[in-house]
Amino acid sequence: MANEAVFDEMGGVEGDPRQIYADVAQWFRQASPDLIANRKAEAEAFFRRIGITFAVYGDEQGAERIIPFDILPRILSSGEWKRLSEGLEQRVRALNAFIGDVYGAREIVRAGIVPEDLILSNPAFRPEMTRIKPAAGLYTHIAGVDLVRTGPDEFYVLEDNARTPSGVSYMMENREAMLRLFPELFGKLRIKPVDQYPDELLTTLRSVAPSSASREPTVVVMTPGPFNSAYYEHSFLADRMGVELVEGRDLFVRSNVVYMRTTEGPQRVDVIYRRVDDEFLDPLAFRPDSTLGVPGLMSAYKAGNVTISNAVGTGVADDKAVYSYMPEIVKFYTGKDAILANVPTWRCREPDALSHVLANIGDLVVKEVNGSGGYGMLVGPHATKAQRESFAAKVRNNPSNYIAQPTLALSTVPCYVEEGLAPRHVDLRPFVLSGADKVRIVPGGLTRVALKKGSLVVNSSQGGGTKDTWVIEDGAPRASQSQSQKAGA
DSSP: OTTSOOOBSSOOSSSOOOGGGHHHHHHHHHSOHHHHHHHHHHHHHHHHHHTOOBOOTTOTTOOOBOOOEEEEEEEEEHHHHHHHHHHHHHHHHHHHHHHHHHTTTOHHHHTTSSOHHHHHTOTTOOGGGTTOOOGGGOSOSEEEEEEEEEETTEEEEEEEEOSOOOOHHHHHHHHHHHHHHOHHHHHHSOBOOOTTHHHHHHHHHHHTSOTTOOSSOOEEEEOSOTTSTTHHHHHHHHHHHTOEEEOGGGEEEETTEEEEOOTTSOEEOOEEEEOSOGGGSOTTTSOTTOSSSOTTHHHHHHTTSOEEESOTTGGGGTOHHHHTTHHHHHHHHHSSOOSSEEOOOEETTSHHHHHHHHHTGGGEEEEETTOOTTOSEEEGGGSOHHHHHHHHHHHHHOGGGEEEEEOOOOOEEEEEETTEEEEEEEEEEOEEEEOSSOEEEOSSOEEEEEOSTTOOOOOGGGTEEEEEEEEEOTTOOSOOHHHHHHHTO
């Protein structure tokens, strides 16, 4: 797959663009270099003004950075999006069923589909969740499913993020920036909006409140604090939902009920959208040295008096070895073949697969099963001989900790970089909300861009950037009324 021609979603820098990009390509081709430079400067000023930043753990300078933003949008047709959204809903329903089964009867283990040791040895597996059934039987209420594309009709799931997926604030602020920069395009095209996400999120969270919440459920966003790399997003979502942003010290448990400290006295909390990792949530249940959590929180959760979103232990589904079983997992719980395919994956824990990986490591992408952020991985074709040999030694030493995949010819979209307009590889992270009533998916998602030439790593901590993602109604000439009004404001 590494030698396949790369599919450019716009149709390349030169030549005729694909029909769905025709209006956008025409605008950019007619724009002068000065106009484009001004729009780029306006975008950077917008992100600096609103303060949307991220931090990189381990950065000696500890500086907050503005994520690079490219002003040429990534576009999907409504037909493409329909197929993707159907596949996303199917996959997330299967993920929820799998997590419930992992902490329940483990029928998928008894059926011989997923090895039990793969679950029990997973560092994200939380035995404390055994036999606990949360409200509506849902565990991952907010999922981020990373997709890559290799051709006009070829999409693959790269990984599942069922724990605490981030990036939705970038999706929304990217759209806000584009509405300001290109009102003429929003006035001409029917682009599906994304600004309803906070309302959809709040509705989803309220729908999974405990049955003991007789009034309108109280929802809070729980953050580790302002030094967390995603703190901007935590405060952003709390503000947009109109709920309180709290730290662990703002909450306490009394008689297995969670309360929030307020100037008017204690207020009961029904749903905690937590952005704190499992091991720091409750010092009485997990790490006793944690100052980020709430003592007794797990007792309140087990008593059914509070919903934790996402549930403790959902990270068991993020494991890349578990990912390799997702086609079988989807089939087992839904009775249907997966709409969205996995990238072919070799599990190094299996001897035949290990031999294949070691013999072909120069052609493969090798990843730690619990790695994230583009760390703990080797991109064989881009690595030196010494790097490949060093990584191969790690794989031999602990094969169960690694999986490998072919280096797919990931699609590109043109971007404005230092040398001008040039193709760069992209992925897509749609956000899937699972409530007691239904599954909600805002059209599009966060497009991440590998801005370094030839790079396949899109993570912002390793030089990646973002684009706005447009889902355009097929054959429709104009943006929705609300967006047109906002664009012209």
